[in-house]
Amino acid sequence: MVHRHENSKHSVIAVNEKESVIKALVLKDIKQPYELEDRDDLTPEPGEVVVSLKAAAFNRRDYWITQGMYPGLKLPVVPGSDGAGVVTTIGDGVDNDLIGREVIINPGIGWGDNLRVQSDEFHILGMPTNGTFAEQVVVPATQVHDKPAHLSWTDAAAVPLAGVTAYRALFTQGQLQSGQHALITGIGGGVATFALQYAVAAGAKVTVTSSSEGKRNFAEKLGAVAGYDYRAEDWGKQLVAEQGSPDLIIDSAGGEGYKTLLNIVSPGGCIVNYGATAGPAPKFDHFKLFWKQLQLVGSTMGSPADFTAMLEFINQHQITQAVDRVVKLEQANEALAAMATSDQFGKLVLEIG
Numbered sequence: 001m002v003h004r005h006e007n008s009k010h011s012v013i014a015v016n017e018k019e020s021v022i023k024a025l026v027l028k029d030i031k032q033p034y035e036l037e038d039r040d041d042l043t044p045e046p047g048e049v050v051v052s053l054k055a056a057a058f059n060r061r062d063y064w065i066t067q068g069m070y071p072g073l074k075l076p077v078v079p080g081s082d083g084a085g086v087v088t089t090i091g092d093g094v095d096n097d098l099i100g101r102e103v104i105i106n107p108g109i110g111w112g113d114n115l116r117v118q119s120d121e122f123h124i125l126g127m128p129t130n131g132t133f134a135e136q137v138v139v140p141a142t143q144v145h146d147k148p149a150h151l152s153w154t155d156a157a158a159v160p161l162a163g164v165t166a167y168r169a170l171f172t173q174g175q176l177q178s179g180q181h182a183l184i185t186g187i188g189g190g191v192a193t194f195a196l197q198y199a200v201a202a203g204a205k206v207t208v209t210s211s212s213e214g215k216r217n218f219a220e221k222l223g224a225v226a227g228y229d230y231r232a233e234d235w236g237k238q239l240v241a242e243q244g245s246p247d248l249i250i251d252s253a254g255g256e257g258y259k260t261l262l263n264i265v266s267p268g269g270c271i272v273n274y275g276a277t278a279g280p281a282p283k284f285d286h287f288k289l290f291w292k293q294l295q296l297v298g299s300t301m302g303s304p305a306d307f308t309a310m311l312e313f314i315n316q317h318q319i320t321q322a323v324d325r326v327v328k329l330e331q332a333n334e335a336l337a338a339m340a341t342s343d344q345f346g347k348l349v350l351e352i353g
């Protein structure tokens with residue numbers, strides 16, 4: 001049932017209006033566990049919607065925040081960038097049709113008009129603004145998109161941040177073409193598993209690296225032609241000998257291993273970086289850069305156009321997600337501990353509704 005009521009600031013429309021509290025996980029200080037709190041129902045400002053969340057998902061960002069290793073830290077906060085649920089309340093100026101819609105949330109807010117780079121106002125849901133590790137979240141109406149019908153709630157919640165990061169890195173920045181060889185490093189990572197699935201669906205030949213044999217085997221089940229252990233001395237030479245040089249490398253590690261990527265990428269090829277888990281590359285070989293005519297490209301999350309294109313791609317190829325495990329909201333601290341050891345393949349998801 002749909003209701004309209006007045007609060008002190010403006011009118012809102014809500015499904016099943018009720019006076020109630022919601023459960024939310026709160027990070028109060030760094031290196032402390034999340035605390036489960038009861039909070040008041042959320043109310044949208046003009047142009048905003050409240051989404052009653054069915055599921056949310058972890059990203060490496062959530063872990064960095066708990067460790068105090070994220071710029072602009074502002075606590076306490078309800079963490080969580082990824083979420084999927086039902087729109088239950090809308091603020092002034094929002095289309096009534098959104099009420100009751102099953103949606104996933106684009107967590108990149110304020111990208112701006114330039115498709116090449118985000119604006120200074122760009123921020124990510126889940127710090128500084130309260131995020132999705134709760135029964136409700138409030139976001140601008142422009143951030144919600146129809147949930148792909150073939151995805152369960154938990155699969156849908158796994159998509160937003162990692163999915164759009166992988167999509168932009170591969171297609172918008174990396175310009176991946178069918179038939180090209182794409183190498184995706186550190187395949188256990190959340191973004192990397194999306195990149196693998198998207199690249200395979202796009203008709204690329206995909207190779208991967210991982211420190212774990214189990215993850216390399218699983219990647220092959222998802223369509224990779226071969227996997228290599230990035231800790232082995234000559235893994236790069238072995239890859240080139242067996243599979244040829246990659247046209248495109250998608251990397252979020254950086255660090256010592258980056259020089260191997262410069263060595264093995266095909267002349268005229270491209271390396272896209274969206275992270276630096278292993279820190280900055282200690283030495284940079286400028287000779288390789290200009291002699292091989294390389295493109296070294298940075299990538300961060302994605303524009304609204306990337307997000308829409310990613311959803312079309314997921315629907316077109318009926319891609320399901322690599323979800324490692326699903327836990328209840330109350331077990332979030334256990335999932336967080338798993339993030340510390342990176343033993344997962346794909347996403348850690350919180351079941352909420």
Ligand SMILES: NC(=O)c1ccc[n+]([C@@H]2O[C@H](COP(=O)([O-])OP(=O)(O)OC[C@H]3O[C@@H](n4cnc5c(N)ncnc54)[C@H](OP(=O)(O)O)[C@@H]3O)[C@@H](O)[C@H]2O)c1
Pocket residue numbers: 059060061161162165185186187188189190191192209210211212215230252253255257274275276277278299300301342
């Ligand atoms: N710029 C952006 O918009 C954006 C968005 C999302 C994430 N990120 C960044 O990207 C990185 C990955 O995040 P994520 O959430 O996708 O994954 P994640 O859960 O942080 O996974 C990290 C994975 O990195 C791999 N790894 C660690 N050291 C490595 C090395 N030396 N060489 C190659 N791979 C290595 C490991 O893979 P194996 O277990 O397979 O060995 C590990 O599972 C993080 O630094 C994150 O902050 C950036």
